[in-house]
Amino acid sequence: MHRIDCDVAIIGAGTAGLAAYKAATAEGAHAVLIESGPGGTTCARVGCMPSKALIAAGRTAHHARQAAMFGVTVGDVTVDGPAVMDRVRRERDYFVASVMEDVDAIPADRRIAGHARFTAPGQLSVDGGPDITARTIVIAAGSAPSLPEILEPVAEHVRTSDTIFEIPTIPATLAVLGAGVIGLELAAAFARLGTRVTMIDKGDVIASIADPEAERIARDRLAQDFTILLGADLTAADLVDGKIRLAWDGDHAGDAMFDLVLAAAGRPPVSDTLNLDAAGIDRDDHGTPHFDAGTGRCGDSMVFIAGDARACRPVLHEAARSGRLAGHNAARPDDLRRDPILPPLTITYTDPQITMVGCDYDELPSDVVIGSATFGDNGRVHIDAAGDGIVRLYADHDGTVIGATIVGPDAEHPAHMVALGIACGLTLQELADQAYYHPTVMEVLQNAARDALSTLAKSDA
Numbered sequence: 001m002h003r004i005d006c007d008v009a010i011i012g013a014g015t016a017g018l019a020a021y022k023a024a025t026a027e028g029a030h031a032v033l034i035e036s037g038p039g040g041t042t043c044a045r046v047g048c049m050p051s052k053a054l055i056a057a058g059r060t061a062h063h064a065r066q067a068a069m070f071g072v073t074v075g076d077v078t079v080d081g082p083a084v085m086d087r088v089r090r091e092r093d094y095f096v097a098s099v100m101e102d103v104d105a106i107p108a109d110r111r112i113a114g115h116a117r118f119t120a121p122g123q124l125s126v127d128g129g130p131d132i133t134a135r136t137i138v139i140a141a142g143s144a145p146s147l148p149e150i151l152e153p154v155a156e157h158v159r160t161s162d163t164i165f166e167i168p169t170i171p172a173t174l175a176v177l178g179a180g181v182i183g184l185e186l187a188a189a190f191a192r193l194g195t196r197v198t199m200i201d202k203g204d205v206i207a208s209i210a211d212p213e214a215e216r217i218a219r220d221r222l223a224q225d226f227t228i229l230l231g232a233d234l235t236a237a238d239l240v241d242g243k244i245r246l247a248w249d250g251d252h253a254g255d256a257m258f259d260l261v262l263a264a265a266g267r268p269p270v271s272d273t274l275n276l277d278a279a280g281i282d283r284d285d286h287g288t289p290h291f292d293a294g295t296g297r298c299g300d301s302m303v304f305i306a307g308d309a310r311a312c313r314p315v316l317h318e319a320a321r322s323g324r325l326a327g328h329n330a331a332r333p334d335d336l337r338r339d340p341i342l343p344p345l346t347i348t349y350t351d352p353q354i355t356m357v358g359c360d361y362d363e364l365p366s367d368v369v370i371g372s373a374t375f376g377d378n379g380r381v382h383i384d385a386a387g388d389g390i391v392r393l394y395a396d397h398d399g400t401v402i403g404a405t406i407v408g409p410d411a412e413h414p415a416h417m418v419a420l421g422i423a424c425g426l427t428l429q430e431l432a433d434q435a436y437y438h439p440t441v442m443e444v445l446q447n448a449a450r451d452a453l454s455t456l457a458k459s460d461a
């Protein structure tokens with residue numbers, strides 16, 4: 001077995017690992033990148049991109065069904081399931097190929113295939129590969145879908161986001177376990193493609209939306225397309241005549257048969273497979289290393305961490321950003337860079353979109369000022385027959401914008417503006433006084449800022 005001595009060893013060639021590799025080599029470090037799977041990143045292969053391709057198909061079917069409202073005749077709308085799934089996979093292949101081009105450009109002796117695990121601080125072994133000694137190590141091993149124990153007897157018939165995009169056609173009936181981001185996006189897409197979807201979650205809210213007004217609007221709207229059962233725990237899962245029978249308890253206790261089950265019950269980091277006991281780093285109760293969010297460093301060790309492996313903010317832009325930072329700092333541990341921590345931003349690509357930015361509703365200060373505005377009376381939304389929604393804008397007592405929950409058509413745009421506003425320390429007055437083109441959905445954000453300002457004025461009076 002040959003040995004490698006290097007400056008930086010990076011575990012995982014996903015978005016975070018690739019960004020770390022580029023940043024470390026840009027600093028002149030001898031870095032190696034270890035990947036246990038097929039590569040291509042979670043985002044491109046089984047995440048952001050195939051899910052958005054499926055959502056795009058669902059949206060197209062929906063718009064086609066709505067066409068008559070605009071005086072446009074398209075005839076009967078039918079969905080060709082195999083053609084939909086073929087396009088999803090073609091799109092996926094396009095994005096994976098583009099990532100693999102970048103990977104292939106890395107010198108072959110810097111790319112190592114196999115599963116890495118720690119054997120001692122600064123030491124890794126790779127299954128079927130070399131033993132590695134590295135001055136610093138970056139953990140960028142990502143996360144993986146969990147399979148609730150109750151589904152184990154029918155595991156063969158259960159899909160996760162890792163396998164759902166391989167199905168040959170659109171199922172007639174689908175149970176989705178988990179009302180988080182993955183469950184909602186895929187449930188909504190399949191429902192618009194003609195699948196009868198039942199979503200089951202043991203929690204009380206969808207998409208972890210803490211703001212009750214926003215949660216109610218999002219849930220009511222999505223429930224028009226598929227069944228949402230909250231506060232429901234699965235009590236049984238078995239196979240009957242080739243179909244999966246699920247039973248659940250709670251207010252809507254019942255059972256039903258499904259062609260397919262999608263488990264979307266969370267994606268914990270894969271840290272338990274890395275033998276972190278040997279790494280010499282402190283970890284929390286879930287096994288995730290303690291780390292400094294400003295530098296990515298785990299305690300005062302020579303280990304850095306990035307991406308979904310951190311078990312917080314598991315979204316693409318955070319993986320890329322934290323990967324760059326970890327790679328740079330792993331190459332320059334004597335001169336650590338500290339990046340500003342951006343406001344958290346999440347977008348769920350349902351219709352309406354669900355976005356949360358900055359301070360979460362359940363962490364707002366007691367003297368918070370909240371401005372609200374609805375999408376339904378917005379000119380652009382009306383013309384486009386795009387539905388309804390709400391902006392809930394949060395500011396502190398001196399009027400500085402601190403967060404928002406936005407549920408509505410194209411909510412991604414005002415959400416980005418609020419994220420920038422928070423990062424720049426914008427006040428409600430400054431937000432309200434920006435240029436808002438007419439007619440755009442951005443005007444709803446301006447209305448929410450004005451509403452919050454009038455509340456602030458009343459509380460000051």
Ligand SMILES: Cc1cc2nc3c(=O)[nH]c(=O)nc-3n(C[C@H](O)[C@H](O)[C@H](O)COP(=O)(O)OP(=O)(O)OC[C@H]3O[C@@H](n4cnc5c(N)ncnc54)[C@H](O)[C@@H]3O)c2cc1C
Pocket residue numbers: 011012013014015016017034035036037038039040041042043046047048049051114115116117140141142143161182270273274306307308309313314315316317319
């Ligand atoms: C269905 C779905 C949809 C999503 N949609 C969005 C979206 O629209 N927008 C968004 O911002 N985010 C989205 N995300 C989240 C986003 O994809 C992730 O946050 C991001 O891809 C994480 O990147 P990463 O580099 O941390 O992990 P990954 O890309 O998963 O990379 C980790 C790599 O490490 C490898 N690895 C693991 N263990 C080892 C080991 N021991 N040795 C060697 N290699 C190892 C793995 O094989 C993997 O290739 C979505 C995720 C899913 C699942």
Ligand SMILES: NC(=O)c1ccc[n+]([C@@H]2O[C@H](COP(=O)([O-])OP(=O)(O)OC[C@H]3O[C@@H](n4cnc5c(N)ncnc54)[C@H](O)[C@@H]3O)[C@@H](O)[C@H]2O)c1
Pocket residue numbers: 148177178179180181182183185200201202203207208232233234264265266267313314315346347348349
């Ligand atoms: N648009 C995006 O940015 C996007 C899209 C998809 C995924 N992602 C990322 O992927 C991560 C993982 O997504 P996810 O949806 O798998 O996880 P999640 O943590 O968002 O949601 C999991 C849901 O499953 C429920 N659940 C857990 N165990 C259950 C059980 N036994 N029975 C019933 N319900 C159960 C939870 O109550 C929760 O509502 C997200 O945190 C997100 O950051 C992002």
